[in-house]
Amino acid sequence: MSDRRAFATIFDFNGVLVDDEELHREGFNHALKPHEIEIDREAYEAKYLGFDDRGAFDAMLSDFGQPRTRAIVDGLIAVKARFYEARARSGALKIFDKARDALALAASMGPVAIVSGALRAEITLALELMASTDEVGFICAAEDVAKCKPDPEGYFSAIDWLFNVHPTVALADAVVIEDSLAGIESAKAASLPVWAVAHSYERAVLERSRTDRTFETLADVLDALRARG
Numbered sequence: 001m002s003d004r005r006a007f008a009t010i011f012d013f014n015g016v017l018v019d020d021e022e023l024h025r026e027g028f029n030h031a032l033k034p035h036e037i038e039i040d041r042e043a044y045e046a047k048y049l050g051f052d053d054r055g056a057f058d059a060m061l062s063d064f065g066q067p068r069t070r071a072i073v074d075g076l077i078a079v080k081a082r083f084y085e086a087r088a089r090s091g092a093l094k095i096f097d098k099a100r101d102a103l104a105l106a107a108s109m110g111p112v113a114i115v116s117g118a119l120r121a122e123i124t125l126a127l128e129l130m131a132s133t134d135e136v137g138f139i140c141a142a143e144d145v146a147k148c149k150p151d152p153e154g155y156f157s158a159i160d161w162l163f164n165v166h167p168t169v170a171l172a173d174a175v176v177i178e179d180s181l182a183g184i185e186s187a188k189a190a191s192l193p194v195w196a197v198a199h200s201y202e203r204a205v206l207e208r209s210r211t212d213r214t215f216e217t218l219a220d221v222l223d224a225l226r227a228r229g
């Protein structure tokens with residue numbers, strides 16, 4: 001490995017590796033039922049996709065004119081987390097085709113990180129279900145940052161990890177795989193190269209963002225990752 005050039009790959013999680021936005025929407029609605037709030041798919045995609053749980057619950061309560069103390073939001077996050085885990089373990093978590101292959105290929109080419117607004121437990125559970133835990137060297141989850149995407153804080157922490165643990169990897173040899181506009185903004189604000197996969201937004205929409213390249217599916221991303229070597 002030492003005489004080979006190493007490439008770092010930093011994956012977003014929701015919408016890139018796991019197809020769980022509908023599961024999240026169900027979780028938000030389950031938790032918000034006592035508040036008589038229901039978020040339909042259109043509103044969810046337009047307003048809340050890309051937020052972490054705290055940001056989304058905060059925005060939802062605010063949009064419906066309801067009080068949003070830290071204790072209320074903490075309680076909602078906990079209810080949603082229990083719902084998500086139970087549903088995911090019962091087989092409701094959809095993993096994108098080639099997600100496991102993309103992680104394995106990336107890990108064979110250099111360090112792999114995940115930077116996500118998901119809770120750490122959701123990410124580690126999905127990696128466990130995919131048998132991909134060993135491929136990922138670093139996870140920056142919702143609990144690890146003060147500001148969620150589009151803020152670059154999560155990507156800056158991945159850069160810190162690269163500098164400290166893999167100092168021979170050049171940042172120009174790193175790539176971020178994202179699906180959302182907020183995620184692309186976040187990675188570009190950290191000056192990282194970004195490839196977008198059209199899982200959540202139309203390719204034409206992504207092409208108008210600051211992404212460096214766009215791909216239709218993870219299979220196309222896999223081909224491009226392989227071509228880096």
Ligand SMILES: [Mg+2]
Nearest residue numbers: 012014015180
């Ligand atoms: Mg995403």
